[in-house]
Amino acid sequence: MKSDRIKFPAGFWAGLQRVGIDPYDVARKARLPLTILAESAVVTTAQYYKIWQAYSDLIGDTAIGIIKLATAFETTQYPPTVLATYHARDYRDALNRMARYKRLCPPESLHIVEEGERCTIELEWMHSEEPVPPVLVGITLAFLLELGRRGTGKPLTALSVEFSHSMGDVATLKAYFGCPIRTGATANRLTLHRSDLDRPFLSYNKELLEILTPVLDRSLEEQGSRSIAEMVKWILKRSLSGGHLDIRAVAKELGMSDRTLQRRLTDECTTFKKLLTQARHEKAREYLADPTLDIKEVAFLLGYEDQNSFYRAFRMWEGDTPSNWRFEYVESN
Incomplete structure (x- = not known):
């Protein structure tokens, strides 16, 4: 594939x-x-x-x-x-x-x-x-x-x-x-x-x-050994700023039905929701490491409708606010 x-x-x-x-x-x-x-x-x-x-x-x-x-x-x-x-x-x-x-x-x-x-x-x-x-x-x-x-x-x-x-x-x-x-x-x-x-x-x-x-x-x-989860996460990372992301759209891009994709992800001990969270978390760290992007822009690039939703999600992932995380990242690099 x-x-x-x-x-x-x-x-x-x-x-x-x-x-x-x-x-x-x-x-x-x-x-x-x-x-x-x-x-x-x-x-x-x-x-x-x-x-x-x-x-x-x-x-x-x-x-x-x-x-x-x-x-x-x-x-x-x-x-x-x-x-x-x-x-x-x-x-x-x-x-x-x-x-x-x-x-x-x-x-x-x-x-x-x-x-x-x-x-x-x-x-x-x-x-x-x-x-x-x-x-x-x-x-x-x-x-x-x-x-x-x-x-x-x-x-x-x-x-x-x-x-x-x-x-x-x-x-x-x-x-x-x-x-x-x-x-x-x-x-x-x-x-x-x-x-x-x-x-x-x-x-x-x-x-x-x-x-x-x-x-x-x-x-x-x-290439054949790349997991479905890896491919799904890559597609999600590329599509985050497009807003609404659903399993059907990703399944279609991979040339399979959403039910087949769900089954394949279950076989790999993960879910679409988990992969979407991981994709957002990883991209959030990547975007926040770029000081030219303001926090509001990062939230938009991750597909969040408002900045507060992004703040809540980020605090759950990192136990800190995006701005504090960015400050510490910049200080340590």
């Missing part, structure tokens, strides 16, 4: 600059803090979508934005998950690795089916209450073909491409993919010539894969 935490590779921002888009303009257009441009920045799915939509708005035409960026990424700036696909043995190995390692980060999943002379790759989205920007759908499918072209050194073409939304200048997409483009489809799919999957990669690097594969596989195992 995926958590709603996405780290942009540094190559993304460099790619934007190569197509003439200033990353600062994207952040401003998306109405997000400039801290998202930092190398270690982690964003939520909603923020991730806003960034892609901002890029699309700035570039103008969706199709042109897709092709420009798909071809602008330099292989030297691929993150480890993509490097492990670029240096695969052949195109099939690369695609299977891509589907496997997608689970480590972005909110999309790849479903690959080989049948007859066709290989169909369908995109599925997690945490997708927010509408997925068409430019992100397009670039994800375009990059799968770009990967095959770069790895094999051949000008591979697709059999067909289907998009569920309008994609701008379809002629641009047709020229890039080398096949018919269909919009308004029931799903987003890239269909390849199955015979192309057997093509060896010129970029195959056995030694590098022997280093990368165990590290990435271990990360997958660690």
Whole structure:
């Protein structure tokens, strides 16, 4: 199961600059803090979508934005998950690795089916209450073909491409993919010539894969071992300032019913209410450690309707007032 935490590779921002888009303009257009441009920045799915939509708005035409960026990424700036696909043995190995390692980060999943002379790759989205920007759908499918072209050194073409939304200048997409483009489809799919999957990669690097594969596989195992309670608490911390928090909304984000979530939390000897209290307590200490935030603002950021409710809760947690706790924290640091 995926958590709603996405780290942009540094190559993304460099790619934007190569197509003439200033990353600062994207952040401003998306109405997000400039801290998202930092190398270690982690964003939520909603923020991730806003960034892609901002890029699309700035570039103008969706199709042109897709092709420009798909071809602008330099292989030297691929993150480890993509490097492990670029240096695969052949195109099939690369695609299977891509589907496997997608689970480590972005909110999309790849479903690959080989049948007859066709290989169909369908995109599925997690945490997708927010509408997925068409430019992100397009670039994800375009990059799968770009990967095959770069790895094999051949000008591979697709059999067909289907998009569920309008994609701008379809002629641009047709020229890039080398096949018919269909919009308004029931799903987003890239269909390849199955015979192309057997093509060896010129970029195959056995030694590098022997280093990368165990590290990435271990990360997958660690992600799978994260408890439901940890994920719930992370979602709560991220959503506190939004006000009303209920188990149904969190369960939906985790892709399960509220009853299932309650059962899973009971199995881990905790409750939604306990996790909400812990999330507020931990974030309260974090916010109070920042002297630029006044107490009233901290109460708001924690989702309290009034300052007095926050005061009562904090006294129960720490046996002291927020202002006294802050004073002692500052004195001791």
